[in-house]
Amino acid sequence: MAIKKLTIDGYGQVELNNVAFRRDGRIEAQCELSEDFINVAAENGMLLTIDRVSKKVSLPTADMGPADVVALKYTAEKLYYPTARGLKDFRSHVGGMYPRMGFLSIGDKFTTNLALYEDTEFETEEIFVEALGAATALYGGISEQGAILVSKVVPTTAGPVLKVIERTTMPDGQLGIKFQVIGLNTATPTIDDYVFTFTPTVVAEDTSATVTWETNADVESITYTLDSGTPVALTAGELSAKSFVIDSLTPETAYTLDLEVKEVDVALAHSITTINFTTMPTIDDYVFTFTPTIVAEDTSATVTWETNADVESITYTLDSETPVALTAEELLAESFVIDSLTPETTYTLNLEVKEVDVALAHSITTVGFTTTSTP
Secondary structure: OOEEEOOOOOOOOEEEEEOOHHHHOOEEOOOEEOHHHOOOOEOOOOEEEEEOOOOEEEOOOOOOOOOEEEEEEOOOHHHHOOOOOOHHHOOEOOOOOOOOEEOOOOOOEEEEOOEEEEOOOOOOHHHHHHHHOOOOOOEEEOOOOOOEEEEOOOOOOOEEEEEEEEEEEOOOOOEEEEEEEEEEEOOOOOHHHOOOOEEEEEEEOOOOEEEEEEEOOOEEEEEEEEOOOOOEEOOHHHHHHOEEEEOOOOOOOEEEEEEEEEEOOOOOOOEEEEEEEEOOOOOOOOOOOEEEEEEEOOOOEEEEEEEOOOEEEEEEEEOOOOOEEOOHHHHHHOEEEEOOOOOOOEEEEEEEEEEOOOOOOOEEEEEEEEOOOOO
């Protein structure tokens, strides 16, 4: 079995007979050609995939991912090369102007001379051309070469399902094939299945909060509202940095942030996200407290403590001896025991305490205690 290309003069052409995307704006023109087209011409009439994460237009493959959607390449020559010789000599290339891609809908009609066929179904090109004008139904779908693969069998591949409705001619007199979209296979999402994701993160401090986000598409605008106040639109710089800061907040206060996000593709719905966050206490006013208690016996002493924050580490020194770091279990129990002491003896215990928040100073506490007499 071999896939063959319909012989044409020059590159593929396309005529948009009646397509919805020119009226409803379901067009992508902000994605560049991928490396697939370094040695392959990107021709009008191709069905190609668009990865909205990498912002690349590529040839369809068997392992297309969930970010890929299938669209028709219809780049208008007159927009870019007004002195070129004609449609048949036009194609897009890597590093040139970005291609224009239209997302097809059921009922759309277009004509192209760019088509493939399998020699197991049509032994020669003459038989293929004759079949295009016959009463037998023919269908079209995507191919790994980009051109539409025409077959007697309805395609099950991802993307639009096409039906040949007429053998006709292109503006320069070459043979053309008029297709109509009769279905959309969703093995890979079409534009109608595409889900725009926007995941924000808020890092709150005492009087400010920094908002960043992850998204699978370009964002045209973001407007935020804090506690039902006045909406604020982000600047172009903030959108580009995917980050903005909200200032003049009150420490230790809960806030509700509403984000209204508009994706670049106007055909997709906006995203409205609500986030609740609480500011931190002011670091300068914050006082870390650590109050130890010692219960001494004759040959041992049990140390416990109360604190207003999580403790990361405690190291104690008894009478200037070797420092001893508490274990994780002792920190969790908020208690440790010092053994092998001498009865009726006064000791000096130094405690160096490190709070979890490394921005805050350590606490060094000195406690004196005396062991009891032996019973």
